[in-house]
Amino acid sequence: TSDKRIKQIDEGSNGFIYMVSSASTTGAKEGFGDEQRAYFQRIAKMDLKNPQIVGFGISNAQTFEQATEFAKGAIIGSAFIKWLTNKGTGKIASFIESLRSGL
DSSP: OOHHHHHHHHHTOOSOEEEEOOSSOSSOOSOOOHHHHHHHHHHHTTOOSSOEEEESSOOSHHHHHHHHTSSSEEEOOHHHHHHHHHHOGGGHHHHHHHHHTTO
């Protein structure tokens, strides 16, 4: 997405900017490549009014830390659903702590 379009989206919205980390499907990844990190950094430098949140590929402390280096947060979807399926709702705090361990 061009800088001009990102700024238009930012100016016309309230809430947050969802930065998609990859064009691939959601789920576990081993980390982000140089191209993705450069994309996050480019948008972070744009001085947008809305906070930026990264989504897609956030599955562990490593990817959470990488995503939040240039963003205010990360959206965790598939990894959280997998956790709930395997561990149930009683261990949600453990899942969150496992992500925070990299910070």
